[in-house]
Amino acid sequence: MLAKPIVVKGKVLGGGRQPVVFMPLVARTVDALLAEAAAVLRKAPDLIEWRVDFFGDIALPGKVLDTAARLRRIAGPIPLLLTRRSAREGGHAVELSDEAVLGLYSAVCKARCVDFIDFEMSSPPEHIRRLRGISREHEIGMILSYHDFAGTPGLEALSERFLQAERLGGDIAKVAVTAKRPQDVLTLLAATERSAQALKIPLVAMAMGGYGSLTRLFGWVFGSSATFALGASASAPGQVPVEDLNAVAEILRRALRG
Amino acid sequence: MLAKPIVVKGKVLGGGRQPVVFMPLVARTVDALLAEAAAVLRKAPDLIEWRVDFFGDIALPGKVLDTAARLRRIAGPIPLLLTRRSAREGGHAVELSDEAVLGLYSAVCKARCVDFIDFEMSSPPEHIRRLRGISREHEIGMILSYHDFAGTPGLEALSERFLQAERLGGDIAKVAVTAKRPQDVLTLLAATERSAQALKIPLVAMAMGGYGSLTRLFGWVFGSSATFALGASASAPGQVPVEDLNAVAEILRRALRG
Numbered sequence: 001m002l003a004k005p006i007v008v009k010g011k012v013l014g015g016g017r018q019p020v021v022f023m024p025l026v027a028r029t030v031d032a033l034l035a036e037a038a039a040v041l042r043k044a045p046d047l048i049e050w051r052v053d054f055f056g057d058i059a060l061p062g063k064v065l066d067t068a069a070r071l072r073r074i075a076g077p078i079p080l081l082l083t084r085r086s087a088r089e090g091g092h093a094v095e096l097s098d099e100a101v102l103g104l105y106s107a108v109c110k111a112r113c114v115d116f117i118d119f120e121m122s123s124p125p126e127h128i129r130r131l132r133g134i135s136r137e138h139e140i141g142m143i144l145s146y147h148d149f150a151g152t153p154g155l156e157a158l159s160e161r162f163l164q165a166e167r168l169g170g171d172i173a174k175v176a177v178t179a180k181r182p183q184d185v186l187t188l189l190a191a192t193e194r195s196a197q198a199l200k201i202p203l204v205a206m207a208m209g210g211y212g213s214l215t216r217l218f219g220w221v222f223g224s225s226a227t228f229a230l231g232a233s234a235s236a237p238g239q240v241p242v243e244d245l246n247a248v249a250e251i252l253r254r255a256l257r258g
Numbered sequence: 259m260l261a262k263p264i265v266v267k268g269k270v271l272g273g274g275r276q277p278v279v280f281m282p283l284v285a286r287t288v289d290a291l292l293a294e295a296a297a298v299l300r301k302a303p304d305l306i307e308w309r310v311d312f313f314g315d316i317a318l319p320g321k322v323l324d325t326a327a328r329l330r331r332i333a334g335p336i337p338l339l340l341t342r343r344s345a346r347e348g349g350h351a352v353e354l355s356d357e358a359v360l361g362l363y364s365a366v367c368k369a370r371c372v373d374f375i376d377f378e379m380s381s382p383p384e385h386i387r388r389l390r391g392i393s394r395e396h397e398i399g400m401i402l403s404y405h406d407f408a409g410t411p412g413l414e415a416l417s418e419r420f421l422q423a424e425r426l427g428g429d430i431a432k433v434a435v436t437a438k439r440p441q442d443v444l445t446l447l448a449a450t451e452r453s454a455q456a457l458k459i460p461l462v463a464m465a466m467g468g469y470g471s472l473t474r475l476f477g478w479v480f481g482s483s484a485t486f487a488l489g490a491s492a493s494a495p496g497q498v499p500v501e502d503l504n505a506v507a508e509i510l511r512r513a514l515r516g
Contacts, residue, residue, distance in 0.1 A: 002440060182260065182451050182480050186444050193440050213513035214479065218472060222440050238516065244509040251502040255471035258496065 002193060002223035004202040006047075006172065008079045008115055008141065014046045019220035019249055021242060022047045022081065022204075023231035026054040026092075030067050037071055040231035041078060043242050047226070049081040049118070051235050052104075053091040058084070059100070061107045068113040081143070082108055083118035089147035090176075090208075090236060102127045109138045116141040118174065121164060132169045143204070144170030152177040152184035152207060158191035159198070166199050172225070173199060176236070179207035185214050189222045196223025213238040217248045221256070260451060260481035262460040264305075264430065266337045266373055266399065272304045277478035277507055279500060280305045280339065280462075281489035284312040284350075288325050295329055298489035299336060301500050305484070307339040307376070309493050310362075311349040316342070317358070319365045326371040339401070340366055341376035347405035348434075348466075348494060360385045367396045374399040376432065379422060390427045401462070402428030410435040410442035410465060416449035417456070424457050430483070431457060434494070437465035443472050447480045454481025471496040475506045479514070 006013040006020060014020040023045035027033040033055070040048055050071055057063040072080050084101055085091030096104070105117050109131070119131055121144050128144070135142045144165035152158075158175060165173030173195070179185050185207055192205040192215075202225035207215045216227050217240060228235070229242040264271040264278060272278040281303035285291040291313070298306055308329055315321040330338050342359055343349030354362070363375050367389070377389055379402050386402070393400045402423035410416075416433060423431030431453070437443050443465055450463040450473075460483035465473040474485050475498060486493070487500040 183448070186448050186451070186480075190441070190444050193444070210514045210516040211479070213516075214476060214510070217509075217513070218476070221469070221472065222444075238513065240509070240513050244513070248506055248509055251475075251498070251506055252472070255475070255496065255498050255502070256468045258468040 002196040003220050003225045004196065006202050006225050013079070013226070019224075019245070020046045020226040021245065022049050022226050022228045023242065024049045024051050024228060024235035025071070026051050026233050026235050028054060028056045030070070033067065034070065034074065036232045037074055041075065043231050045078060045229075045231060045242070047079045047081055047116075048075055049083050049228070049235070050114075051083050051085065051092070053083075053085045053094060058094050058104070059096065061104050064104060065107060065111045065113055068108060069111070072113055079115035081116040081118060082114040086120060089120055089122065090149050098124055098127060102131060105131055106134050109135045109140045112138050112140065114140065116143055118143040118145050121146050121161070121168065128168055141171040142169070143172040143174050144168050145174035145176070148177040149208070150178060151180055152187050155187055155191050155194075158188065159195055162191070162195035162199055162203050165203075166201050171201060173201060173203040175203070175205050177207050179209050179212035179215070182211055185211050188215055189219065192219060192224050193222045208237045210238060213240050216240050217245060218252065221252065260454040261478050261483045262454065264460050264483050271337070271484070277482075277503070278304045278484040279503065280307050280484050280486045281500065282307045282309050282486060282491075282493035283329070284309050284491050284493050286312060286314045288328070291325060292328065292332065294490045295332055299333065301489050303336060303489060303500070305337045305339055305374075306333055307341050307486070307493070308372075309350070310340055310342045311344075311352060316352050316362070317354065319362050322362060323365060323369045323371055326366060327369070330371055337373035339374040339376060340372040343405075344378060347378055347380065348407050356382055356385060360389060363389055364392050367393045367398045370396050370398065372398065374401055376401040376403050379404050379419070379426065386426055399429040400427070401430040401432050402426050403432035403434070406435040407466070408436060409438055410445050413445055413449050413452075416446065417453055420449065420453035420457055420461055423461075424459050429459060431459060431461040433461070433463050435465050437467050437470035437473070440469055443469050446473055447477065450477060450482050451480040466495045468496060471498050474498050475503060476510060479510065
């Protein structure tokens with residue numbers, strides 16, 4: 001199997017079974033978030049991602065920390081990933097300054113109220129360096145991510161993005177592009193396959209959009225260590241309902257055994 | 259949609275819905291074949307393929323013609339494809355001389371007891387030329403096919419195979435290779451995608467083996483006009499049960515709509 005295991009506190013996510021499934025939470029209020037988390041957890045994700053850019057009170061760090069702690073409590077053994085996506089890379093409306101984002105992530109790490117953070121590679125290099133130090137000190141895993149909502153870069157450019165995440169010290173490299181035609185799907189999967197062999201860290205790769213949904217369904221065969229599936233609500237275009245993902249995965253696992 | 263429609267007697271196979279599903283018949287005796295055909299037809303194939311190299315009496319053209327006529331009667335509106343695969347290209351034990359194969363196919367065309375024949379591109383060029391003339395005269399569609407049971411040739415070599423089938427006058431170009439690693443799947447799909455745009459005729463592309471099963475499930479998105487699914491028994495490695503194929507196709511169609 002090309003896909004490297006994602007290890008959290010000494011345990012392999014998904015127990016070694018592929019694909020590993022991340023499900024996003026995108027509610028605006030605390031009450032809606034807790035309800036969404038409960039609904040999503042019933043669908044047995046391997047990890048839940050709180051997309052904090054959808055959260056109405058993102059500008060109040062105390063509120064974010066408190067809510068993260070509550071989410072983590074109801075998640076029990078399921079790891080929690082906190083992601084603040086900028087509008088530029090597909091995130092929700094509320095904008096924060098780069099300094100405020102760094103401050104929020106730093107506070108989350110110090111409070112140890114999540115297992116992973118997702119930080120954009122397009123952030124100021126000095127912020128990446130500082131957050132890497134803080135997250136490591138507090139044993140919080142760091143995903144370094146790249147998004148392209150306009151299209152799919154070429155094979156070399158994509159491979160470089162994965163390598164860059166590793167060079168910057170990420171624990172996981174994430175690349176999400178937009179597939180506008182079938183060829184884009186093949187380019188993303190080829191970069192995934194090559195990078196899964198080249199990198200020491202696990203990587204997560206996907207293409208967004210209708211054609212991109214193929215990469216969400218089959219990317220694990222080409223070395224993507226996780227896929228985002230729709231639990232309650234989608235956080236990005238082309239996310240597939242987890243029931244569909246599971247049905248296809250079951251068929252694929254059977255077919256791959258030959 | 260990249261995949262070109264396959265037209266039989268003025269009707270588009272599958273009614274324009276992708277993927278179009280071919281199911282093989284591989285029984286040894288007439289009785290077993292008729293039973294297999296009945297079982298396969300219950301699974302609603304778009305076309306059934308009689309793999310006559312599995313047939314015990316392949317050396318008796320009269321018996322083959324008679325059996326083809328019986329199969330066609332029970333198939334009703336479902337088109338029938340007759341395929342004799344050589345042992346070299348993955349076929350069953352009984353060997354015939356090239357002359358005997360040409361004679362068998364010619365008799366089948368003259369009797370008009372099938373809708374399509376599948377002839378190997380590795381056959382003597384003069385035989386391809388003659389059979390093309392005979393099949394055209396009797397309005398029998400001709401698939402020109404290439405198989406590689408050892409591996410997956412490169413993108414350029416694969417693209418050339420598709421083009422060759424068109425140059426030789428085929429109504430459909432078929433290429434089947436063996437995927438030994440995930441990269442082979444991407445190579446086959448890239449050649450499919452490119453050739454679907456380059457060719458005027460429909461093409462059918464697949465990779466065999468465990469990884470190859472991915473191409474059977476989603477090759478249609480990349481321009482393959484049909485896929486072979488397991489009805490009763492498999493005729494090649496990695497064929498997926500039609501129930502699985504249909505389940506994945508339903509999910510994919512939904513995902514592609516976005």
